[in-house]
Amino acid sequence: MTTTATLNRRVLLASRPVGLPTSANWQIADAPMPALPPGGVLVRNLMLSLDPAMRGWMNEGRSYIEAVGIGDVMRAGGVGRIIASDTSAFSVGDHVSGMLGVQQFCAIEAKALAMTGLTRIDVGMAPLPKWLNALGMPGMTAYFGLLDVGQPKAGETVVVSGAAGAVGQTVGQVARIKGCRVVGIAGGAAKCEFVVKELGFDACIDYKAGSVRDGLKAHCPKGVDVYFDNVGGDILDTVLTRINMKARIVICGAISQYNATAPVKGPSNYLSLLVNRARMEGIVVFDYARRYPEAVREIAGWMAEGKFISREDIVDGIDHFPETLLKLFSGENFGKLVLKVADEV
């Protein structure tokens, strides 16, 4: 083992939040360094992915995935390096991604290797943080949600909310590359400028500065063919008033509703689906696991050609997990939110 640490700092779910998570919902505690399980691996976690979906995992009850148990290590996707291995599938020094948890080290038993989604990644193809963004879950979600569920055709208008966020970045850039008119919705002038100037969207509507309805009228003169929704709430309702015949609405998330203590606000304008013979459909990325390599190859290719960028907002230090997670819900993060847990050694 190449590590000098003897303890494993972990962030445990202490209680279930009502509304926004607070520090009282977390317990940060050091455990002994885990042993290498027979047939398994020991991973030093390097960077963790902070995602809106984490809020759902903190709730009681089953959703598309089990809830995190009280007293358990918080679930998180991450990238790390194999520091000990008892399986021929992984060698010491390999970079890997998978569900590593909010902790410094992750011991994975033989039988849990598949469930953890542990996969070797090639840091020669793209730097480490990209594997949590465009080449990781958000990128895969965007790629398959847009192309498989949204089915955009060249010349169509694609609108995406959370446009500067992890999923939104990739949705818009893939749509642009596929020949669509792309309009983002994001909060604040800096994000909107980034979306247009760096990501190459045709336009971006600042929902904090004005009416989304007016923005859609101005920037989608031919209506909306595909809407990729990351936010729900009023923005979803507004886009529903501007969709075209046979439009496709991809339901990827509803960050505006995740901390709601009132019932979720359903889309009042859903009858626009009827009038327009349109479709609203959910996507869960895990369904496409077998096809990740195809998306990774294509996106990495675009990155290499300089046609595609992937922006991360990296915060340093596992102890900062609780307050860093909140940046997602205030919209403070700028790009894919990543928590750095250790330097490469």
Added chain:
Amino acid sequence: MTTTATLNRRVLLASRPVGLPTSANWQIADAPMPALPPGGVLVRNLMLSLDPAMRGWMNEGRSYIEAVGIGDVMRAGGVGRIIASDTSAFSVGDHVSGMLGVQQFCAIEAKALAMTGLTRIDVGMAPLPKWLNALGMPGMTAYFGLLDVGQPKAGETVVVSGAAGAVGQTVGQVARIKGCRVVGIAGGAAKCEFVVKELGFDACIDYKAGSVRDGLKAHCPKGVDVYFDNVGGDILDTVLTRINMKARIVICGAISQYNATAPVKGPSNYLSLLVNRARMEGIVVFDYARRYPEAVREIAGWMAEGKFISREDIVDGIDHFPETLLKLFSGENFGKLVLKVADEV
């Protein structure tokens, strides 16, 4: 001409309703008998179709079809008989269906024949009222909405609201014939009994008598694969909590919301679409106009074999249009609501 009438009684839209239509929204007036337009036809209306969609046509503004103008004859589908013709496409004595309007006679100009959807019907194949029900718009809506949008597979569970209504009857019977488990939702013991005993559904939940949620738990032990929604509101929200992975929700109507003066209640549980990778999609029957003959043939065949029934609730007299329409919104009608305007002569 075989008619002895010299006047044409018509029901005109006098004003736009707020909430439920009242008698003040209508004007019933006699106009002179219309002349045969050059190249067109003159139809004696026999029976008219009263449909929930009429409520939408009374509103200002364009939906999937133009609003009825103030002072215009109220739009209605109907069946009638050609009493004069100046086109080789129709002969005196032909039975026809089309958008004939709430009036005793309908004069159709040459250029309006297609827009009116005027089609010859074969009363030897099925009695006249069937052409406003299973072999008319409700039947076509049910057939294509279920099969093309809902795509049920044998063995799956199909739930339909408004199960005793015009569309619901056909949805459930087609699903049964295609080998699905079929559960209806209807209001009142008499309708539920009709749905199970006469239409052959596996079960019917009486939403007036108890919890729809409990009913779905009891009667859909394997969850809901296809939900055909005619009502919207709380029932749609409840079904969303019971859908299976990859479920299909067909949005055909939302009768619970058509007279609402408050904003439409959006489905709070729409994120169930995400969790279940499910789909919600609208249907408008006119999109399938070219394929009506295929559906008519198949449904008429089932009727002839005794596998399929079509029930109408026939009210006599054009003067009763205003109060008869309201039966749709109180749920008082039992079967497809038809207004008889004239006897066959």
